[in-house]
Amino acid sequence: MRQPSVLIIGAGATGMLVYIKLREAGITDLTLIEKADKVGGTWRENTYPGIACDIPAPHYCYSFEPYVWTHHLAFGGELQEYMEHVGRKYGVTDNARFGEAVTSCVYGDDGKWHVETSKGDTFAVDLVISATGILHHPKWPEIDGKDDFAGAHWHTARWRHDVDLTGKRIGVIGTGSTAHQVIPELIKGGNEVSVFQRTPQWVAPVPNIRFPEWLRRRWQRKPERMQGWKAAYRWLVQNVFINATVGKWLPNQVMNILCKGHLLRIRDRDLRSKLRPDYEVGCKRLVINTSFYGAIQKPNAHLITEGIEKIESGGIRTKDGRLHELDVLIYSTGFHNFNYMRPMNLVGRDGHRIEDSWGAGQYRTHRGVLLEHFPNFVLMLGPGTPIGNNTIIGIAERQMGYVMQLIDMWRNGETDAIEPTSKAVEEFANYISAGVKDTVWVGGCQSWYLDASGQPTIFPYDWDEFLRITEKPDPSELVASAPKDKVA
Numbered sequence: 433m434r435q436p437s438v439l440i441i442g443a444g445a446t447g448m449l450v451y452i453k454l455r456e457a458g459i460t461d462l463t464l465i466e467k468a469d470k471v472g473g474t475w476r477e478n479t480y481p482g483i484a485c486d487i488p489a490p491h492y493c494y495s496f497e498p499y500v501w502t503h504h505l506a507f508g509g510e511l512q513e514y515m516e517h518v519g520r521k522y523g524v525t526d527n528a529r530f531g532e533a534v535t536s537c538v539y540g541d542d543g544k545w546h547v548e549t550s551k552g553d554t555f556a557v558d559l560v561i562s563a564t565g566i567l568h569h570p571k572w573p574e575i576d577g578k579d580d581f582a583g584a585h586w587h588t589a590r591w592r593h594d595v596d597l598t599g600k601r602i603g604v605i606g607t608g609s610t611a612h613q614v615i616p617e618l619i620k621g622g623n624e625v626s627v628f629q630r631t632p633q634w635v636a637p638v639p640n641i642r643f644p645e646w647l648r649r650r651w652q653r654k655p656e657r658m659q660g661w662k663a664a665y666r667w668l669v670q671n672v673f674i675n676a677t678v679g680k681w682l683p684n685q686v687m688n689i690l691c692k693g694h695l696l697r698i699r700d701r702d703l704r705s706k707l708r709p710d711y712e713v714g715c716k717r718l719v720i721n722t723s724f725y726g727a728i729q730k731p732n733a734h735l736i737t738e739g740i741e742k743i744e745s746g747g748i749r750t751k752d753g754r755l756h757e758l759d760v761l762i763y764s765t766g767f768h769n770f771n772y773m774r775p776m777n778l779v780g781r782d783g784h785r786i787e788d789s790w791g792a793g794q795y796r797t798h799r800g801v802l803l804e805h806f807p808n809f810v811l812m813l814g815p816g817t818p819i820g821n822n823t824i825i826g827i828a829e830r831q832m833g834y835v836m837q838l839i840d841m842w843r844n845g846e847t848d849a850i851e852p853t854s855k856a857v858e859e860f861a862n863y864i865s866a867g868v869k870d871t872v873w874v875g876g877c878q879s880w881y882l883d884a885s886g887q888p889t890i891f892p893y894d895w896d897e898f899l900r901i902t903e904k905p906d907p908s909e910l911v912a913s914a915p916k917d918k919v920a
């Protein structure tokens with residue numbers, strides 16, 4: 433078998449997995465580049481109060497590295513500890529190049545990727561695997577007067593731990609999954625908290641249970657005892673939370689009952705109607721939370737729905753003319769979800785740029801990982817990947833199994849260029865768009881699940897279907913290329 437040189441971009445949960453799996457497969461010419469100073473990705477970057485993963489922890493970890501979690505929904509700090517533990521144990525931490533960003537990847541006539549980094553270093557490699565994640569470029573909203581605010585202000589993904597919030601009047605813009613986690617913590621602190629809501633969210637109540645010490649000790653003694661729990665969580669996520677969104681009647685009804693029943697925790701009718709969405713349950717990414725509704729009813733919490741007119745030095749003026757005076761302003765306004773590996777300069781075969789493919793706001797891939805015109809470039813968790821309320825780690829593991837088979841085709845000399853045909857990309861786009869009509873994502877809301885043309889950027893079918901399409905590469909979907917000499 434010939435051995436490829438591989439460059440991996442990113443040492444978050446997915447990049448670490450890629451590194452570990454390539455090493456396991458005997459590929460040794462590996463370069464792993466990470467822009468930050470340590471592994472962890474999302475869990476390194478997001479440190480806001482209340483941060484937790486709303487996917488059950490026994491399901492949100494590598495299949496080959498079980499962990500004895502303290503809670504069934506792990507907190508951010510514990511997840512980061514886990515990432516660092518995996519990084520140390522599997523040699524990622526010792527071998528990654530930290531503090532360096534990939535700025536350019538250009539496919540050359542020599543069939544190699546020519547990569548440049550922020551440190552001015554260059555590499556020529558056979559294969560690039562981009563594992564940059566999706567939600568990592570904080571989005572600052574376009575609101576008039578944003579720069580006029582006199583007090584401290586920041587985005588939730590860049591939490592400022594140096595600002596003492598005691599006794600401060602705090603404004604939070606946004607009511608997505610992040611806001612639902614951070615707002616109760618701010619309210620709990622006794623501060624006056626004003627929540628600026630543009631669109632209400634459906635909230636599924638999943639309590640965060642602490643695992644009892646005796647159970648954790650049992651798991652520590654024999655980690656295989658966790659398998660049953662893991663399987664139960666997997667079943668729940670796949671059959672209830674995912675299926676509720678992709679056209680399965682029963683789980684959808686269960687989710688409706690859960691969310692609508694949960695809303696009844698709001699005792700004041702006026703407040704309840706402000707918090708009641710007018711779109712289908714699950715249309716926007718479902719929020720999983722049990723503390724927000726209790727917190728927003730406290731006397732020091734204020735839900736503001738009049739709409740933001742502008743930001744002034746002293747606070748936020750809403751469309752009804754009222755100025756909400758604030759000392760601190762927190763943006764919980766999400767991410768640029770369609771950046772993927774960008775802003776790097778990505779140029780494929782025949783000078784084809786990624787903007788040539790994606791410029792119109794349609795994000796096409798082949799089976800979520802391959803791009804037409806970009807041979808031997810793999811985009812982990814690319815458009816068409818099942819994201820929703822599911823484990824990123826499990827999805828990445830499945831994709832890596834598919835990608836390894838493609839790499840083996842290259843290693844065996846069956847192909848020189850792992851690249852999908854136009855027909856395959858077209859067919860995959862049609863297959864994805866055919867699924868959207870059955871989903872709740874077209875249930876009357878705006879969300880990052882759909883691109884500019886209304887096509888889903890996530891997978892609109894159930895988990896079994898995802899397993900089917902990532903089972904085995906179909907050589908007829910790849911651009912044919914003359915194999916180089918096979919090396920015995």
Ligand code: NAP
Nearest residue numbers: 484485486573606607608609610611630631717764765766
């Ligand atoms: P988000 O879901 O995109 O929410 C952004 C919020 O900001 C929305 O409420 C949005 O209102 C509001 N907003 C944006 N621009 C605004 C403007 N100009 N004026 C007023 N409001 C504005 O972001 P997020 O909460 O950070 O979550 C992003 C994703 O991260 C989630 O979908 C999820 O996939 C992931 N996440 C996961 C977890 C977990 O535990 N696994 C936790 C947190 C986040 P509109 O709804 O009206 O646009």
